[in-house]
Amino acid sequence: MTIVDVPAAGIAGGPALPQRRHLATAIPGPRSQELLARKAAAVAAGVGTTIPVAVVAAGGGVIVDADGNSIIDLGSGIAVTGVGNANPRVVEAVTAQLNAFTHTCFTVAPYDSYVDVAEALNRLTPGDHEKRSALFNSGAEAVENAVKIARHFTRKQAVVAFDHAYHGRTNLTMGLTAKNIPYKSGFGPFAPEVYRAPLSYPFRDGGLDGAEAAARAITQIEKQVGVENLAAIIIEPIQGEGGFIVPAQGFLPALVEWANANGVVFIADEVQTGFGRTGAWFASEHEGIVPDLIVTAKGIAGGLPLSAVTGRAEIMDSAMPGGLGGTYAGSPLACAAALATIESYEADGLIGRARELGDLLLGRLNGFRTDDARIGDVRGRGAMVAIELVDPATGAPDAALTGRVVAHAHANGVLLLTCGTYGNVIRFLPPLTISDELLNEALDVIREGLAQA
Template sequence: MSSQNPPQERRVVTEIPGPRSRALQERRAAAVAPGVSSVLPVYVTDAGGGVIVDADGNSLIDFGSGIAVTNVGNANPRVAERVKAQVDRFTHTCFMVAPYESYVEVCEALNRLTPGDHEKRSILVNSGAEALENAVKIARYATGRDAVVVFDHGYHGRTLLTMTLTSKNMPYKQGFGPYAPEVYRMPMAYPFRWPGGREDCGPQAAAQAIDQITKQIGAANVAALVIEPIQGEGGFIDPAPGFLPALAAFCRDNGIVFVADEVQTGFARTGDLFACEHEGVVPDIVATAKGIAGGLPLAAVTGRAELMDRIHAGGLGGTYGGNPVACQAALAVLEEIENEKLADRARAIGDIMLPRLRALAERHPAIGDVRGRGAMLAIELVEPGTTVPDAALTAEIARRCHAAGLLVLTCGTYGNVLRFLPPLVIPEHLLKEGLDVLEEAFAAG
């Protein structure tokens, strides 16, 4: 079986996880720290297109994409070809020691593709958390200010600063304090849970956040406002219309650096190349990772030249940042997105999934909300007729899906959201079959 093209079919031949995966899980328990968890302990041997194949020969439909990483597939031929060629030449020199062209090419592409036609500069790092750390560093240095504004339900990483930026305590923050100073959290425009209702959510939430920033911090003290255009781990919360533009305007009027955390939303996932484009928001700095390199570790910070150029030589960087193998993977990903029109494909996935999810919600009152854009969609489960989260039902539906050969992920501050992130290259028949499995999981209750 070619690892680049396993048969595009759901196939369940053992219970999930099967005996080989269970044996590997025993080895893992003796070797790997338990603080590293897994959604589903099946051990992967092949993956590609819309499936992952485990050690027992089960083939599962993939609605997770490695948490929005394998947008172009797990073993995209264009990515594999570039990576193999680069490995034959060299794997590392450290760009800060002896640079290479592919790092420059990736930065040129990001400067061209991220929102806005202003002059930009980029740096390459290893992870989304590292990108956010550097975005805040740059904003503080360039503005001479200290305060950073983030939003309820947001997730930005696991390092000291980024877990401080992150809203959810368990499991990301519990016991890991004290946290970084000068971080302030504001209300999020969460339409499903906004007290004033969906229609007024965007303007009201923006006005409330701006009022609190002004009164509690002082706009002149804020270096950066950091926000996910659609929140990821916090529950796939798509902010109400008008919220992001109002915040961007406030930042522009007060010299605050608007930082868009596009780590999960970037690279065509939402139907636009970047989620900010949906409402025409142009960030001062964009942090990217996940989908940038087809599964290889790479992330980036792209910002206005007048901000990025302020930092002294040596103030930014890292040993592995912009590794040449990962850079070649990123160039292949960007070619794939453009050549295969994957932003259009993401919208087509949404056009298939959203009507099915909304119809499912009509039949099952435990589904309180259906939301998202493109191939970044979610349903929120509650006690029927209320907004009371039902995390237990969410976990049970996920378990039923897994047992039937569909990999789905959960998320949300309350643990009550099922999120769907199929690869943008998933065949349509698998997409529809995955939705069939989801419907059967609800019907079994």
């Protein structure tokens, strides 16, 4: 495939790309169609794609395809490239590491960057207790290890996840994940001793406040599982794939209090919310909760595969030497990227920038909602915001409308992602390096899509 030349124009937090929306061809263009044809012949059908383009460059707030189309990025690789794609600090750090060595396996011949990342995570995660961290490759792998560690520490087996949860696509994490299609259907049987409790979902909870929703969940756990059997509860402080659901105030603290009182490990899955996305280092901070274990991935390494479990030293240290690890876990390349990513968040004020983007998104989307009853809810924190689209007469989820709006956005050069159990939620995950001008232009396209749908 021929790669188009990309004009140069400097942008902080990304490569030299013009920060604009530009359509040189229809989407997909001929070169992207060529790649899609090759994909169909070479890649398993179960590996889907969201937008039909062949990406050749990305940075700031745009991605550029092989046909010369410049598309506004409101997905960040599913909340991965918060510091911008090809962030200069990340590129420099990874290049230096490539020139030193690419791999030894930390559990064979260790290196300091793994320890540096662990020390940084211990410092940044909520709570001033003594902590330990272990590094892995993916969010699902880290979730599995968090559950494994909790079971080993408590000597109990049961684990409770929540309605609408998404925790991954491995066997155990499929069991924790709620949504059947496309994540679970036909892939069972799943790992045993996994149970589900009701989440606080303010838009669909019939007025339950956080304390009432927590009492409902706790009662179900006590009656259907039993604290004497329960190793851990695992929850996303703001759900990701489940629909960007922000639990009612007080729901999470009540669960933490109950877990602490009953010797149950509280695991916060911050794979999508972690590292500044919500306008705090971690979404747990918004309600002042301190998880026993916290799972991170996605945005922690600027686009390289890295994940972690960080938690109370006594829990993390309960596993025997050799019980945690993996051949590529804590890759030196990914560790170098993570350290540069942390530096970028701190030096470039990106957590504050997430709050600014959240104010812009919530302000404009709530304005759309005032004029359009099909937008049933606008919710989120920081640069993690969503709209839920419904039938205005019944409040029923409207997945078809959602699909039409997203198709309009893609055809007009705006990358959007959907989510939600009912397929009716549009999520906004812009890189924190995007400009206000680009984000407003993308929102104009979405407003057009709503009008035309």
